[in-house]
Amino acid sequence: MTPPDLTALTTELLRKHGEGQRARIERGVAQVAALWRPEDGDLAAFVREQFISDQAQLDATFARLESVFEQIDGHTHEVGREVRRATEVDVGPMLAVDPLLATYDPFAHVTEDLFQAKVGFVVLLNFPQTTLAERLEHGPKYSRRQWAEARLGSRFSRRVPAEVRQAATRAAADADLYIAQYNVWMHHLVDETGARLFPAGLRLISHWNLRDELKARYADPDGLKKQQAIVKVMERIVTQTIPAAVIDNPHVDWNPFTNAVTAAPAGEVEADAPNREVVTDGAREDDVRYRKLLANFHAAKREDPFVPIAPTAIARSFELGRELPEARVKALLEQVLTSPLVGRTARLIEQRLGRPIGPQDLWYAGFRGNASLPEAELDARTKARYPTPEAFARDMPRLLQGLGFAPPRARFLAEHILVDPSRGAGHALQSLRRGDFPHLRTRVGAEGMDYKGYNIAVHELGHNVEQVFSLYNVDHTLLAGVPNNAFTEALAFVFQARDLELLGVGKPDAASERERVLADFWATFEIAGVALVDVATWHWMYDHPEASPAELREAVVKIAQDTWDRYYAPVLGSPGTPLLGIYSHMISYPLYLADYPLGHLIAFQIEEHIHKAGKLGPEFERMASLGALTPDLWMTQATGAPVAAEPLLRATEAALASAGAPPRDAGE
Structure with missing residues (x-):
């Protein structure tokens, strides 16, 4: 024709x-x-x-x-x-x-x-x-x-053929299932003497639970040794030197430092442990992690010819997904990573710990109120309150009222959110039409919800509340949602920051507000480098589209090491660690990680506005109801200013002064 x-x-x-x-x-x-x-x-x-x-x-x-x-x-x-x-x-x-x-x-x-x-x-x-x-x-x-x-x-x-979309879905689902089943039985980690470092039954998903367990050990007198073991586990996962036999297997013991694998004594195997073959040859996992990542890359690359306005997955992630140019996002992250406030915060952490800071302190939890409480005490509180997912669902009206929502609004929200037991660490699943409800997926063990699960559940509740308002309150359903994932993460961070208060542990005051600022800054510093590793990895894959899983593994390790050496080794030491490559999002949620540091910056601006405006509930609802505008326009309407790093940096400088942090060095 x-x-x-x-x-x-x-x-x-x-x-x-x-x-x-x-x-x-x-x-x-x-x-x-x-x-x-x-x-x-x-x-x-x-x-x-x-x-x-x-x-x-x-x-x-x-x-x-x-x-x-x-x-x-x-x-x-x-x-x-x-x-x-x-x-x-x-x-x-x-x-x-x-x-x-x-x-x-x-x-x-x-x-x-x-x-x-x-x-x-x-x-x-x-x-x-x-x-x-x-x-x-x-x-x-x-x-x-x-x-x-x-x-x-x-x-x-864009007009992407159905078979191309289907291929991407298959790759994502396969990677997600791999990550959802990637657990480490911590009771079976042993040191050089054969001593066990963790209690029986502790089964942690990578990376979320491993990270949270590390954070929880700051109140433990023997915590440093356990934290260093977790760091070594993480490094083994990134480098794929972890023995395949120890993944989700409670029938073998493992020394992550020597990589030795032995059969666990019968008396040390958990009674409810799933059956697994006892293999002690120590053969490493064969680059499965990087095969999954490559599969996501190849599936995404098939879409490139059909989206001429954004012809790479990277461009689609920033230009179409975030509606923020990659260069601007990178500049925001580097503004935090290169700030002289990083060194001052690190020295304050050293003062509080009474020891030299190390790579495990990338996840320092001492700026949170729970750092002084034993994990066991927090677990006891949450397990007693939430023995089942249904118990958490029943408590949602109280939680929401505690966050400042009026009782009728709290009931409305609770009625519009369904709670499911999650196989993974937990997540929030939105709804896309009025009449359907978002789902909160939370992980609850046989003995009830531990504190890690509770902390994640409160975060996911923040997502769900945003999802209700941004669908049911918008004037046009075509505008349902928020500008991008960083905004829904930011709104979820607002809830998560109040998890201990909702648990009845402490009330906010001037000191806790100072600690919140420092926690936000350190968390942003931590995840900013991880996000840069994620994006750099995708650039490498586009530059090397025929790479093998082994070549990709070597590249990711090198990218993670270089990023660490540039931004983290000057304050945390351990040059050459691949630790920044541990985040499971790199495998199952491609190019998502930049939304977390952006989310921290956005959350901080939202928190400042809420602090000035008064109650959280009404302002959260107003902001979540603005709809899917561009990021800076949404932020301006929500808080009066576009997305920026300066508010967090200014507040951090004031918080450091208030906390008695060491002054700037002459070179800073």
Whole structure:
């Protein structure tokens, strides 16, 4: 079929609809032509029939599409949630078919089906498809309807074949299942004398629980030795020198320093331990971690040709996902990493610890109130209060009232959030239509919810509350959500920071506020470098698309070491450690990690605003109801200023002075 003369077609439409429609006609015809394929049929006939110039008809079409897309997205999302349920929720032993079901993506064909039905082209013909530059420049003057139209147009900015989407889903589901089952039985870690370092039954998922266990050991008189063992476990995981036999296996003992594996004595094997073969040859895990990462990369790369405006997964992550340029995000992170406040904070930590700071102190927890409480005491409180996921669900109204939500609002939120027992560390799963509810997935052991699980559950509750407000309160469902993942992380951090207060451990005062600032700064410093490793790894994979898993492993280790040596070794020592490569997100949530340091910066600005405004509940609801605007516009409307690192840095400097931290060195 001969392609139509677009100039002649535009002229024809102008004669029919008038000069006042010129901008819409030129833009709409160009948008349709960019994604139209020969098999789609007669482009000119479609444009003649479907261009809408009457405003009343345009309004009715917009309303119809918004309503229909909410139902399509919402119900399709529910199907996806159900096919993954057995791999994400602890519903008993998994069946052989469950991992296969989890790879099914009901969204895979939706966009292509809408293009084939010509619905996508109706959108492109009649509504604007804006660029990031346009939204950044003109967005502050958009009406809410214009913002909703911009989100409607962006829905059809790419036309990715269903088989490409399905491949990405399979790779992600496979990686997610690998991580969800990656546990270490800590009672079976032994030192050089054969002594056990941790209590029986302690089974920790990597990396989340390993990190949180390390944090919890600051109140333990023998904590340093245990922390150093955890660091060595993490390093073994990153370098893939961990023996395959010790992964999720309580039938063998392991010295992570020597890497020796021995059969665990019968009396030391947990009574409820799953059956596993006893292998003591110490053969390392064969680069499985990096095979999963490569699979995600190759699946994402298949999408590149179909998204010319963002032709790499990295570009899509920043330009389309975050709507923040990579260079700006990197500059924000480096502003924290290179701050002289890092050295001063490190020296304050050394003062408090009474020993030289080390790599384990990347996760220093002494700026939190729980640092002085034994983990066992916190565990006892949470296990007694939450023996089951249902107990946490029943307590949500009280938790929400404790966070400043009025009783009717707290009940409304609790009624709109469902709690499930998680196979993994826990996560929040949004809903995409009104009438469906977000799910809070939390990990609860046989003896109840330990403090680590509770801390994560409060974080996920923050996600869920945002998800309720950002769906049910927005004026246009096309604007449902928040600007990007960093914002939902930021709002979740606001809840998580109050977990001890909700547990009845302490009340905020001037001293605790100072400690909160220092904790935020150190947490941002910690995760900023991890995020840089994640992004650098994807750049390396694009530069070496034919790399083997072994080559990728070597590259990730080198990237992690170099990043450590540049930003962390000057204050934490241990040059050459690959510790920054431990985060499981690198494997199961590609290119997500930058959202955490951004989230800390955003959360700090939100906290400052809430502190000035008063109660958390009403302000949290107002902010979460702004919808999916661009990041700086959302922040300006929420807090009065765009996303920035300076507020956290200023507050940290004041907090250090108040805490009696050492002054600046002459070279800082």
